[in-house]
Amino acid sequence: MDDLRKTSRMKRTLSHMGSAVVRDKVGTAGFALLLMIILMSVFGPIWFPLDTESDPDKLLHPPSSEHILGTDHLGRDIWAQIVSGGRELLVLALLTASIAVAIGIVLGSFSALVRGKFDEIMVFLADVWLTIPRFPLLVVLSGFFRLDSVTLAVVLAVLSWAGLFRTIRAEVLSLKKRDYIEAAFMLDLPMMHVIFREILPNMMGFIAANFTLLMRAAIYAQVGLVFLGLLPLDQNWGVMINVAWNQGVIYNPNAIWFLLAPTIVICLLILSLVWISRSLEEVFNPSLRK
Amino acid sequence: MQKDMLVFAAKKLMKVVFTVWVVTTLIFFLIRLMPSNPIERYIQNLVVQYGMTYEEASSRASSLFALDLEASLFVQYIDYLSSAVRLDFGTSFLSPGVQVTQIIAARLPWTLFTVGMGLVLSFIIGIVLGALAAYRRESWYEPLISGTSSFLSAVPDFLIAIFLILLFGVFTWGGRGSIIPIFQLRGTYGPGVTPGWNAPFIRSVIGHGFVPILTYFFSQIGIWVLLMKGSTSGCLNSDYAQIARARGLRPAKILKSYIGRNAMLPIATEFAMRLGFIIGGSLIIEQLFVYQGLGLELLNATSNRDYPLMQAIFLVMTIAIVLSNLFAELLYGVLDPRIRHGGGKQDG
Numbered sequence: 001m002d003d004l005r006k007t008s009r010m011k012r013t014l015s016h017m018g019s020a021v022v023r024d025k026v027g028t029a030g031f032a033l034l035l036m037i038i039l040m041s042v043f044g045p046i047w048f049p050l051d052t053e054s055d056p057d058k059l060l061h062p063p064s065s066e067h068i069l070g071t072d073h074l075g076r077d078i079w080a081q082i083v084s085g086g087r088e089l090l091v092l093a094l095l096t097a098s099i100a101v102a103i104g105i106v107l108g109s110f111s112a113l114v115r116g117k118f119d120e121i122m123v124f125l126a127d128v129w130l131t132i133p134r135f136p137l138l139v140v141l142s143g144f145f146r147l148d149s150v151t152l153a154v155v156l157a158v159l160s161w162a163g164l165f166r167t168i169r170a171e172v173l174s175l176k177k178r179d180y181i182e183a184a185f186m187l188d189l190p191m192m193h194v195i196f197r198e199i200l201p202n203m204m205g206f207i208a209a210n211f212t213l214l215m216r217a218a219i220y221a222q223v224g225l226v227f228l229g230l231l232p233l234d235q236n237w238g239v240m241i242n243v244a245w246n247q248g249v250i251y252n253p254n255a256i257w258f259l260l261a262p263t264i265v266i267c268l269l270i271l272s273l274v275w276i277s278r279s280l281e282e283v284f285n286p287s288l289r290k
Numbered sequence: 291m292q293k294d295m296l297v298f299a300a301k302k303l304m305k306v307v308f309t310v311w312v313v314t315t316l317i318f319f320l321i322r323l324m325p326s327n328p329i330e331r332y333i334q335n336l337v338v339q340y341g342m343t344y345e346e347a348s349s350r351a352s353s354l355f356a357l358d359l360e361a362s363l364f365v366q367y368i369d370y371l372s373s374a375v376r377l378d379f380g381t382s383f384l385s386p387g388v389q390v391t392q393i394i395a396a397r398l399p400w401t402l403f404t405v406g407m408g409l410v411l412s413f414i415i416g417i418v419l420g421a422l423a424a425y426r427r428e429s430w431y432e433p434l435i436s437g438t439s440s441f442l443s444a445v446p447d448f449l450i451a452i453f454l455i456l457l458f459g460v461f462t463w464g465g466r467g468s469i470i471p472i473f474q475l476r477g478t479y480g481p482g483v484t485p486g487w488n489a490p491f492i493r494s495v496i497g498h499g500f501v502p503i504l505t506y507f508f509s510q511i512g513i514w515v516l517l518m519k520g521s522t523s524g525c526l527n528s529d530y531a532q533i534a535r536a537r538g539l540r541p542a543k544i545l546k547s548y549i550g551r552n553a554m555l556p557i558a559t560e561f562a563m564r565l566g567f568i569i570g571g572s573l574i575i576e577q578l579f580v581y582q583g584l585g586l587e588l589l590n591a592t593s594n595r596d597y598p599l600m601q602a603i604f605l606v607m608t609i610a611i612v613l614s615n616l617f618a619e620l621l622y623g624v625l626d627p628r629i630r631h632g633g634g635k636q637d638g
Contacts, residue, residue: 128309131612133604136588139573140604143592144320220446224574227448228589241452245578250460250472263452267445274444 027279033272037086044083051076062254069257073247082261085237089219092153096218097211099157104164109195112172126162134159138221142230149222149231156218164210171206175199209280212273223266237262298623306616313608317601318370379602384594390602393587400478401583404499405568408506413561416514423515424522435515443512448574451505455578458501475501476580502579517560522553555625559618566614569607
C-alpha cells in the first residue's frame with residue numbers, strides 16, 4: 001500500500017516533468033541534443049573505430065571525403081576521435097552529479113529537519129566553503145595529489161557539497177510547512193522515511209535541474225584540468241583540445257577542425273544540459289512560466 | 291539604526307576572519323602532513339642533487355619556507371600564522387631570494403587590468419540590454435537579446451576564448467590576413483617596447499589585452515543581461531509598480547523612484563561579489579593567451595612545485611573573494627534595511 005502510494009506520486013511528478021519539458025521548446029531541443037550526443041557516444045564507436053596506427057602520409061590533413069573532419073598530428077581520423085571522446089566525459093559527469101546530489105540531499109534535508117545548533121553550524125560552514133575559489137583549489141590540490149579522472153569526479157562531488165546543501169535545505173524548509181509533512185511528523189514516522197518517502201518525491205524536478213547543472217560543472221572542471229595538463233591524458237574531447245593546442249594547430253588553418261570540432265561538441269553538450277535544467281526549473285517553479 | 295549596522299558588520303567581519311583562517315590552516319597542514327610532504331621532498335632533493343648533509347639541507351629548507359623544522363608542529367603552525375598575518379610568505383623556490391609578495395605584486399596589475407575591464411564593460415552594457423529586454427518585451431529584438439545571453443552564459447569561458455582566438459587571430463577574412471596577428475594573442479606586451487608611460491608600450495598592452503578582455507566580456511555579459519531582465523520585469527509586475535501606474539504617475543517617475551533602486555539591488559550585490567574574481571582571473575584563459583597574470587603564475591607555481599608561491603597566491607585569491615563577499619553583504623545591508631534587522635538569518 002505504502003509502496004503503491006510512493007510510486008504513483010513519483011510517477012505523477014515524473015510525467016508532469018516530462019510533459020512540461022516536451023511542451024517547452026528549449027527543453028525539447030536540449031533533450032534531443034543530449035540524446036543525440038549519448039547515442040553517438042554509445043553506438044558511434046562501433047561504426048567509426050579509432051585509428052590505432054598513425055599514418056605519416058596524412059598528418060594534419062584538411063577535411064576530405066575519406067576523413068570528414070580531417071586528420072590529427074599523427075594522421076588519425078578526427079571524426080572517430082569525436083565519436084569516441086564523449087563516453088568518458090559523460091560517465092564521469094554522471095558520477096560526480098550522482099554523488100554530489102546524494103550528499104546534498106542527505107545533509108540538506110537532515111539539516112533543515114533537525115534545525116538547532118547542527119543546522120546553524122552547517123549553514124555557517126557552507127557559507128565559508130562557498131567563498132573558497134573552486135578551480136584554483138583543484139589546481140593547488142593537483143600539486144599535492146596525483147589526480148586521475150575518477151578521483152577527480154569524486155573530489156569534485158565532495159567539493160560541491162555546499163551549494164547544493166544550501167538550495168536543498170531552503171527547499172526542504174519550505175516543503176516542511178506543508179500539511180502532509182507535518183502530518184508525517186505527528187505520526188512519528190522515522191526521519192529517513194520522511195526524507196525519502198515524503199520529501200524527496202516532491203523535489204524530483206528541483207533535484208533533476210540541479211543534477212544537470214552539476215554535470216555541467218563537472219564537465220567544465222574535467223575539460224579545464226585536462227586542458228591545463230593536470231590530468232592524465234585519456235581519450236576525450238578535453239584531451240583533444242589539449243593536444244591540438246599543444247601541437248600548434250592554431251598556426252595551421254588546414255587542421256583547424258582538430259581544435260574546433262571538440263570545442264563545438266563540448267559547447268553543444270553543455271548547452272543541452274543548461275537548456276534541460278532551465279526547462280526543469282520552470283516545471284518546478286511555475287512562477288517563472290510566462 | 292546605527293548600532294544595528296555595526297552589529298551586522300561585526301558579525302560579517304568575524305566570518306571573514308574565520309574563513310581566511312580556515313584556508314590558511316588548510317594550506318599549512320596540506321603542506322606539512324601530506325604523504326608526499328613537499329618540504330621533505332625538497333630536502334631529499336638537495337641531499338641527492340647537491341650532496342648536502344641532511345642538516346644543511348634542512349636548514350636551507352627552513353629558511354626558504356620561513357619555518358623552524360626543529361620545532362613542534364604546533365609551534366610551526368603558530369609561526370606560520372603570525373608571518374601570514376604580516377603578509378610574509380617567504381621566498382620563492384624557483385627564483386631563490388625573491389620574495390613571494392614581490393612576484394604577486396608584479397603579476398597582479400595584469401590580471402586586474404583584463405578581468406576588471408571585462409567586468410566593468412560587461413556590467414554596463416549588460417544592464418542596459420537587460421533593462422531594454424524587460425521594458426520592450428514585445429519587440430523583435432527581445433528574443434535575440436535573451437537568446438544570445440542565455441547561450442553566452444552557458445558556454446564555458448575558455449571555449450569562448452578559443453572561438454575568439456580563431457575568429458580574430460586565425461581565420462582569414464576575404465583574402466586579407468587575420469584581424470589581429472596571432473603573435474599579438476600571446477603575452478602581455480610585445481617585444482621591443484619598454485614598460486612605462488610611453489605610447490608604443492600602451493598601444494602594445496592594449497593590443498595584447500584586447501581579446502582577453504573581450505573573452506571576459508562575453509563570458510559575463512549573458513549573466514548581467516539575464517539578471518537585469520529578471521529583476522526589472524519582477525519589479526515591473528510588482529504591486530507597487532502597478533499601483534503607481536494606476537495612480538497615473540509618469541513612466542519616467544515610476545522608473546526612477548519605484549523600479550530603479552529595487553531592480554538594482556540584486557545586481558549591485560552580484561557586482562560586488564564578482565569584484566573578488568578580478569584577482570584570480572581565469573587560470574585557463576591566462577594560459578590560453580600566455581597572459582602573465584596571477585592565474586598563470588599559480589599554474590606555473592603548481593607545475594614547478596613552488597609551494598610558498600602556490601600557497602600565497604591561493605590565499606590572496608581567497609581573501610579577495612572573501613572581502614568582496616563581505617562588501618556585497620554590507621552593501622545589501624545598506625540598501626535593504628530588512629536584512630540588518632533580521633540579522634542576516636535565512637529562514638524558509
